[in-house]
Amino acid sequence: MESRLKVTIKDVAREAGCGIATASRVLNNSGPASAEVRERVETAARDLGFSFSAIGRALQGGRSMTIGCLVPSLANPVFAEAVQGVQDALSGSGYQLLIASSNYDGDADNEAIATLAAKEVDGLIVTMVAPERSATLKQARRRGLPVSLMFHDPIDGFLTAHVDNFQAAREVARRFADLGHRHTAFLSLRFSSSDRSRNRYAGFHAECRARDLPDPALIELGEAEANTPELLAEILASLGELTAIFASNDFLAIAVQKAARLMGKSVPHDLSVIGFDGIEIGRLLDAPLATIETAPNAIGRQAAQTLLEMMQGKACMQRPPLPFDFRAGATLARPRTESCDDDQGATWPPSVHSLKTDLKQG
CATH class of the missing domain: 3.40.50.2300 (Response regulator)
Known part of the structure; x- marks a missing residue:
């Protein structure tokens, strides 16, 4: 059977008629390039079937390209929808989601956060029993790990996506x-x-x-x-x-x-x-x-967007609460x-x- 040759960024640069550094800037979106050069590089990468190695990119940038997400339960559709919203917001970012649930147990919350931090996640999206009292969560933040909350009302020192x-x-x-x-x-x-x-x-x-x-x-x-x-x-x-x-x-x-x-x-x-x-x-x-x-999917998307901005070093402020509606029903x-x-x-x-x-x- 014919062996498959690995396409490298050098191949993309040759196909696009530019230098390797230029191709890298375009594909990493890490520097300036003209619209014409950018189109040539992206077309060459697409035609050749090139994709960056996630492991290589992580090692190069000191990142794991993973985000930890902790919720009380995935059996509750509210939290399942929020996790889907997180996933939607991360689509195309290169980040993968590691999901944990705690069954509304404070000790399990702390164990999950410690485990996710040990896996070198680049950030945390969290719904838990008591984030304001969690020593494990505060320790993770002191180590420089960005944290975005879901559903919680505003808490000093944390940004949250929530309804009022x-x-x-x-x-x-x-x-x-x-x-x-x-x-x-x-x-x-x-x-x-x-x-x-x-x-x-x-x-x-x-x-x-x-x-x-x-x-x-x-x-x-x-x-x-x-x-x-x-x-x-x-x-x-x-x-x-x-x-x-x-x-x-x-x-x-x-x-x-x-x-x-x-x-x-x-x-x-x-x-x-x-x-x-x-x-x-x-x-x-x-x-x-x-x-x-409420709109759990929107809550998840907002929490993820906030975390991405934090990881990019942007100045983030607490966003207003998301809207809610009263559904009249028949009860x-x-x-x-x-x-x-x-x-x-x-x-x-x-x-x-x-x-x-x-x-x-x-």
């Missing part, structure tokens, strides 16, 4: 209030370890206060309650006059609908539900989910009974409602 969770949650409260809901709750799976959830509750709470409504109940679930409709139904039943729930993500909002059916309640006539993220499956339900719709309606004159009762709302221990013992 606080303002988005205020919009949810406005939707509930305009329909006459007074007894509301915020449902979260990882409230204590998620800055996104905490900021969503803060915005929801602030708008309820601004409208002289009772403070929303804060319901922090464990994994068992979130994944077991019977347990979730028991928690919701204990809240009495609750007529509306804001779930911190769409998966929880879908779980609430199942739990409501087990309670014999109708969504939205007995219980209105709004989620957050706008995942596509929410549109496909018998009662399409009302939710705050939001006026409460069946709007007479809520018993707000003087001292039992509403619980400031934090968690039945994890009671349920496990019972």
